[in-house]
Amino acid sequence: MKRLLLLAFFSIVVAGCSNTAMRVAKINDTIDSLRVKFAPDPRTAVFEITAGQTDGSIVLRGETNEPEAKTLLLSKAALVAGGHIIDSVVTLPEAKLGDKIYGIVDVSVGNIYHAPKYQSEMVCQLLLGHTVKVLKEHHGWLFVQSDDDYLGWAQPGIITRIDSASLAAYNSERKLIVTSLFSTLRSKPGNGAATMSDAVMADLLLPVGRSGSTYEVRFPDGRLGFIPAGDVEYFDKYIAEHKPTADGIEKVALKMVGFPYVWGGTSTKGVDCSGLTRTVFRMNDIRLPRDASQQVHVGKRVDPGPNFENLKKGDLLFFGTKAENGKPAKIVHVAIYLGGGYFIQSANRVQISSLLKGDTAFDAFELHRFVMARRILP
Numbered sequence: 001m002k003r004l005l006l007l008a009f010f011s012i013v014v015a016g017c018s019n020t021a022m023r024v025a026k027i028n029d030t031i032d033s034l035r036v037k038f039a040p041d042p043r044t045a046v047f048e049i050t051a052g053q054t055d056g057s058i059v060l061r062g063e064t065n066e067p068e069a070k071t072l073l074l075s076k077a078a079l080v081a082g083g084h085i086i087d088s089v090v091t092l093p094e095a096k097l098g099d100k101i102y103g104i105v106d107v108s109v110g111n112i113y114h115a116p117k118y119q120s121e122m123v124c125q126l127l128l129g130h131t132v133k134v135l136k137e138h139h140g141w142l143f144v145q146s147d148d149d150y151l152g153w154a155q156p157g158i159i160t161r162i163d164s165a166s167l168a169a170y171n172s173e174r175k176l177i178v179t180s181l182f183s184t185l186r187s188k189p190g191n192g193a194a195t196m197s198d199a200v201m202a203d204l205l206l207p208v209g210r211s212g213s214t215y216e217v218r219f220p221d222g223r224l225g226f227i228p229a230g231d232v233e234y235f236d237k238y239i240a241e242h243k244p245t246a247d248g249i250e251k252v253a254l255k256m257v258g259f260p261y262v263w264g265g266t267s268t269k270g271v272d273c274s275g276l277t278r279t280v281f282r283m284n285d286i287r288l289p290r291d292a293s294q295q296v297h298v299g300k301r302v303d304p305g306p307n308f309e310n311l312k313k314g315d316l317l318f319f320g321t322k323a324e325n326g327k328p329a330k331i332v333h334v335a336i337y338l339g340g341g342y343f344i345q346s347a348n349r350v351q352i353s354s355l356l357k358g359d360t361a362f363d364a365f366e367l368h369r370f371v372m373a374r375r376i377l378p
Helices: 002-038 067-081 164-172 235-241 246-254 273-282 364-368
Strands: 047-054 057-064 086-091 102-105 109-113 122-127 131-138 141-146 151-154 159-162 176-178 182-186 195-200 204-211 214-218 224-228 232-234 300-302 316-321 330-339 342-347 349-354 370-375
Touching: 002 047, 002 057, 002 067, 047 067, 057 067, 067 086, 102 164, 122 141, 122 151, 131 151, 131 159, 131 164, 159 164, 176 235, 195 224, 232 235, 246 273, 246 330, 273 330, 273 342, 364 370
Parallel strands: 057 086
Antiparallel strands: 047 057, 102 131, 102 159, 109 122, 109 151, 131 141, 141 151, 176 204, 176 232, 182 195, 182 224, 204 214, 214 224, 300 370, 316 330, 316 370, 330 342, 342 349
16 A cells, blocks of 8 residues: 555656646747747847746746846746746846946947957947946946947946936937047147047047037046047037938948958947948948848848849948758848949958959959848938
């Protein structure tokens, strides 16, 4: 009789464990489907959650910056579990950050890394005066989300932390945009004064006042400096006068010919392929995603024609591996079409190349891996 009772007991335990395991598997399937819906691109959204079991209870662990997705997951998981779910998922921004979950970039160009260490690859750059959202802190690094949603790790010294009220106040202030490729901010007016900082195209500054050919400006951390008036314009005035046009795209792009290729670079200090397109279009009031594989989803696809006769100046050209055998195209490179078969790209350096055989600037390598063109301009 005791033996039969023990067997029955173990059978119940095994069945219970099996049922729990099946429920965990089903919840993990739900997590995968929610990830596809809310965070399909880990470069712009965090949804790193897994379901497991501890002492017979189902536990959700991980982190996300998509609170709506987490709420939906908890609801669906409770239905699958038929009862209590232990919620160990951290909602970003972390509570320990307090109220200051926003930041303003305090240097001309701030590097963003894939992991919280300098040995990691640089994936993006932030520009002076632009804002970020701070999501978490780890070993002296900040995990931030840029104003175009790109995620990465930054050193806290390049960012002035602020709360939501300060962010609203900052966003409401009129700003200057740096329109020259490079500039210098000094402690006093005049070229003989001490240097405070450099500045690059698309940096933003808060004007304090103007004296002759110099603007006094304020850094996000409160420092005051002076910049030549010819290197900046009021941002709202600049945007009003620079509506997106093909000639405008070409004008900015040609200014950067010869600039070095820098992996992760998105500034005039050096750009990768998508950093070039992003910077050029930004200065023409068009915001593109960070990477080529993201930019390929913007605008509308254009049939280039057998000799590229259907393309227009300002179209984006995408390169990589063409779709075949049921596999989608893989985009690894992007460039800007200039017309007449010519395009500008960042490859080793920013350079003008041609799609046409026989041209002195012909780029056989890029022609071979050309995948598609897309029209971004209105």
